[in-house]
Amino acid sequence: MFESFLYAYSDNILLLLYVWILVFVFGLVVGSFLNVVGLRLLSGESIVFPPSKCPNCNTKLKWYDNIPVLAYILLLGKCRYCHKPISIQYPIVEAITGISFLFIFAWFGFSLITPMLWILVGACIVMCITDFKEQVIFDWVSLPMIPLGLIFSFFNIGGIENEPIKVFGFSIAGTFVSAIIGIAIAFAFFELISLLSKIFIKHRAFGEGDTVIAMIFAAWFGWKVVILTIILGLLVQAVFTIPLLVIKLLKSKDKVASISFAVLILSAVIPMICNRLDIFYSGILSVLLVIVTFSAAIAGALVFLRRMRELNSYTLLPFGPALIVGGFLAVFFYQKIVSLGMF
Numbered sequence: 456m457f458e459s460f461l462y463a464y465s466d467n468i469l470l471l472l473y474v475w476i477l478v479f480v481f482g483l484v485v486g487s488f489l490n491v492v493g494l495r496l497l498s499g500e501s502i503v504f505p506p507s508k509c510p511n512c513n514t515k516l517k518w519y520d521n522i523p524v525l526a527y528i529l530l531l532g533k534c535r536y537c538h539k540p541i542s543i544q545y546p547i548v549e550a551i552t553g554i555s556f557l558f559i560f561a562w563f564g565f566s567l568i569t570p571m572l573w574i575l576v577g578a579c580i581v582m583c584i585t586d587f588k589e590q591v592i593f594d595w596v597s598l599p600m601i602p603l604g605l606i607f608s609f610f611n612i613g614g615i616e617n618e619p620i621k622v623f624g625f626s627i628a629g630t631f632v633s634a635i636i637g638i639a640i641a642f643a644f645f646e647l648i649s650l651l652s653k654i655f656i657k658h659r660a661f662g663e664g665d666t667v668i669a670m671i672f673a674a675w676f677g678w679k680v681v682i683l684t685i686i687l688g689l690l691v692q693a694v695f696t697i698p699l700l701v702i703k704l705l706k707s708k709d710k711v712a713s714i715s716f717a718v719l720i721l722s723a724v725i726p727m728i729c730n731r732l733d734i735f736y737s738g739i740l741s742v743l744l745v746i747v748t749f750s751a752a753i754a755g756a757l758v759f760l761r762r763m764r765e766l767n768s769y770t771l772l773p774f775g776p777a778l779i780v781g782g783f784l785a786v787f788f789y790q791k792i793v794s795l796g797m798f
């Protein structure tokens with residue numbers, strides 16, 4: 456996607472460093488605001504009016520208690536007044552925002568892309584906070600990112616390779632057409648799977664928020680990026696969910712769930728091993744292997760998901776944050792990931 460790294464806008468290293476520090480501090484401050492936005496959306500409080508206070512003892516905080524990250528470190532993670540621990544969420548969100556803002560600035564420098572991506576990142580961070588805490592994504596945070604992305608694509612602000620396409624005699628930016636196709640792919644993928652999962656296991660596999668997140672990445676970066684976003688999102692989710700799931704299954708000692716989960720994993724691993732070792736590389740045996748493992752995977756998945764529904768334990772981790780991480784990996788490392796030859 457974006458290939459040029461370290462936008463050279465100054466030969467003066469000190470000046471460069473100074474600007475970078477300013478941008479990083481600006482990101483920290485924005486991060487501290489995003490914390491407030493996320494938490495007050497969940498609690499239904501006004502975002503602007505009530506001054507920040509300790510959620511435990513309700514003491515109004517002094518300005519120096521609000522200094523991002525630094526205040527948390529100096530106070531050793533405890534409220535100055537009641538000495539109850541402050542949530543680690545505050546400095547983490549602040550640091551992530553600061554680092555992302557600096558990263559985007561280092562990549563694009565003084566161009567229109569920088570503030571636009573800052574807005575996108577900010578909205579995504581708020582979505583992650585609310586999704587992590589209560590598995591909700593607020594429409595007024597997520598939905599505006601779709602038209603904003605379409606504007607980004609329409610004017611090709613990202614400066615991505617772009618051949619205009621003629622539609623009914625009008626010349627339209629290739630990036631815009633790609634965005635529209637991507638939105639359709641994202642919508643079709645998530646809604647189709649959710650529809651099927653509703654029929655077979657009576658539970659929506661993905662939340663509506665996940666569909667919107669995929670549509671956002673499509674609107675901004677086109678159909679190729681959104682496909683990679685979905686693949687990477689699923690990988691990121693698997694990396695974090697599978698260990699949690701194994702621990703949970705071992706604790707629950709549920710035979711049906713454990714065996715069906717083992718079948719599901721084995722049916723994915725065995726073909727990979729056979730492929731590596733050149734076993735059943737060709738001929739009737741390989742066809743047989745595909746049929747057997749594919750049926751085993753489907754059977755294992757269906758039994759496992761039904762059992763999990765009976766045990767009432769579907770959501771271990773929300774999918775939104777994984778999808779967002781996958782999305783930004785796809786945006787910034789598209790060429791590298793594709794050239795690995797995995798996709």
Ligand SMILES: [Zn+2]
Pocket residue numbers: 509510511512513514534535536537538539
């Ligand atoms: Zn307190």
